[in-house]
Amino acid sequence: MATYNGARFIDEQISSVLAQLNPTDELIISDDGSTDDTLKKIRAWNDPRIVVLANSGKRGAVGNFENALRKAGGEIVFLADQDDIWLKDKMRAQLGALEQYDLVLSDATVVDEERNVLHPSFFRMNGSGPGFIRNWINNSFMGCCMAFNRKILDYVLPFPDNIAMHDSWIGLNATLIGRCCFLDQPLLLYRRHGSNTMASFKKNHLPVSYQIQYRLQMMACILKRRVSKKTTNPVKNMH
Numbered sequence: 001m002a003t004y005n006g007a008r009f010i011d012e013q014i015s016s017v018l019a020q021l022n023p024t025d026e027l028i029i030s031d032d033g034s035t036d037d038t039l040k041k042i043r044a045w046n047d048p049r050i051v052v053l054a055n056s057g058k059r060g061a062v063g064n065f066e067n068a069l070r071k072a073g074g075e076i077v078f079l080a081d082q083d084d085i086w087l088k089d090k091m092r093a094q095l096g097a098l099e100q101y102d103l104v105l106s107d108a109t110v111v112d113e114e115r116n117v118l119h120p121s122f123f124r125m126n127g128s129g130p131g132f133i134r135n136w137i138n139n140s141f142m143g144c145c146m147a148f149n150r151k152i153l154d155y156v157l158p159f160p161d162n163i164a165m166h167d168s169w170i171g172l173n174a175t176l177i178g179r180c181c182f183l184d185q186p187l188l189l190y191r192r193h194g195s196n197t198m199a200s201f202k203k204n205h206l207p208v209s210y211q212i213q214y215r216l217q218m219m220a221c222i223l224k225r226r227v228s229k230k231t232t233n234p235v236k237n238m239h
Contacts, residue, residue: 002064006082007037016086030068090187102178103148106187141171160221164214
């Protein structure tokens with residue numbers, strides 16, 4: 001989990017995650033210099049499964065998640081945002097699918113600050129689905145819905161310096177080197193609040209020139225990683 005000034009909702013999310021963890025699991029939380037009560041609330045849980053990493057300098061969302069992932073010691077990794085809520089079957093369902101797949105992406109119910117449903121399915125709203133080119137153009141790999149194995153983690157670390165999104169980086173690489181599963185079952189409440197509006201799903205307001213640039217940068221980084229890993233796995237699902 002990556003946090004930054006998330007005190008308002010952090011307790012709800014931590015509670016929903018810890019309820020599903022085993023005694024030997026860990027919740028790694030990397031904080032990016034919060035100035036509110038985020039760290040105070042996290043530490044107040046006093047749970048031995050929680051590992052807190054406080055960044056010495058601001059890293060941004062991509063660097064903050066990378067910091068947490070570098071400390072992950074398990075064979076399976078779940079990504080989590082600071083303000084969502086895991087539904088009770090999230091871990092069970094995704095762990096079951098990970099017996100056959102390398103990365104599992106679940107659907108999510110989109111809600112507002114008070115948990116009122118804005119859309120029952122992120123997949124349907126976003127037009128999500130498998131395929132490399134499809135997700136290079138319109139990313140389906142929302143990090144808070146992802147779980148993946150050590151094979152994927154070892155491949156995607158370290159993150160390149162110039163990628164715009166960590167979740168797209170992980171998902172696109174997983175599509176090339178492993179097996180990905182899209183679970184139609186919503187397994188978390190994806191909370192939208194503040195300046196985050198539904199319009200941001202329906203239309204990308206970033207300049208077209210920037211959208212083209214970051215997609216080309218992502219493709220360049222993916223190709224560079226494949227060369228550096230010298231993998232023998234064939235490229236698949238590029239459709």
